[in-house]
Amino acid sequence: MSITTPAAKTAQLLAVLWERNRPVVEERMAILESAIHALVATEVLAPEIQVDAANVAHKLAGTLGMFGYPRGTELARMMEEVLELQDPLTPVEARLLQEWFTELRTVLAK
Amino acid sequence: MRKILIIDDEDDIREVAALSLEAVAGWKVVTANCGPEGIRMAAAEKPDAILLDVMMPEMDGPTTFKNLEANPATKDIPVLLLTAKVQGVDQRRFASLGVKAVLFKPFDPLTLSTEMAAVLGWTE
Numbered sequence: 001m002s003i004t005t006p007a008a009k010t011a012q013l014l015a016v017l018w019e020r021n022r023p024v025v026e027e028r029m030a031i032l033e034s035a036i037h038a039l040v041a042t043e044v045l046a047p048e049i050q051v052d053a054a055n056v057a058h059k060l061a062g063t064l065g066m067f068g069y070p071r072g073t074e075l076a077r078m079m080e081e082v083l084e085l086q087d088p089l090t091p092v093e094a095r096l097l098q099e100w101f102t103e104l105r106t107v108l109a110k
Numbered sequence: 111m112r113k114i115l116i117i118d119d120e121d122d123i124r125e126v127a128a129l130s131l132e133a134v135a136g137w138k139v140v141t142a143n144c145g146p147e148g149i150r151m152a153a154a155e156k157p158d159a160i161l162l163d164v165m166m167p168e169m170d171g172p173t174t175f176k177n178l179e180a181n182p183a184t185k186d187i188p189v190l191l192l193t194a195k196v197q198g199v200d201q202r203r204f205a206s207l208g209v210k211a212v213l214f215k216p217f218d219p220l221t222l223s224t225e226m227a228a229v230l231g232w233t234e
Binding site for chain 2: 010
């Protein structure tokens with residue numbers, strides 16, 4: 001079946017771009033996972049690691065929705081807001097980050 | 111045919127925005143991956159509008175915009191800022207720069223061109 005409408009063509013090309021950009025998304029997820037793992041394990045997060053994690057959460061928030069993952073954008077945005085806090089992160093915040101990250105993994109696996 | 115310059119350091123954003131504007135609206139798209147390259151391309155390509163990312167290393171969007179405004183060759187090109195920052199304080203700060211509009215990431219690739227055309231007053 002041929003693709004006839006601009007919308008259908010765009011949707012098809014978006015799927016191709018998503019697959020092409022998956023490695024970048026996985027890299028960002030790995031940075032987030034590593035930071036959250038360190039926070040949960042040690043209850044502290046080095047400032048430079050927290051900044052990096054906030055930056056990748058920001059990038060994920062800005063891109064996942066355009067690939068059809070609006071919940072992914074929501075979760076990444078919530079993580080970004082917590083990671084941008086100036087005060088040391090609490091165990092409660094660490095647990096929230098872990099829960100949101102797990103949900104994000106599930107969302108992206110669909 | 112309308113020509114749009116996209117300035118964004120993220121490959122995926124540039125690719126999806128370019129795809130959206132070319133495939134959905136039929137516009138010509140040129141891209142730059144940093145502020146300084148974007149400033150050079152704006153002067154050389156004379157686009158009808160510029161879609162400019164806020165957070166970029168080396169030179170951020172607001173600084174890039176100020177450079178575009180300071181150059182007689184590019185000062186009249188409408189600039190639309192593109193940001194993933196959704197907090198009101200950020201939105202007000204960006205809007206106060208004097209850009210034509212502030213658009214938000216993630217954008218819908220199927221409606222980005224419609225949104226841009228609306229704020230730019232492009233009716234055809």
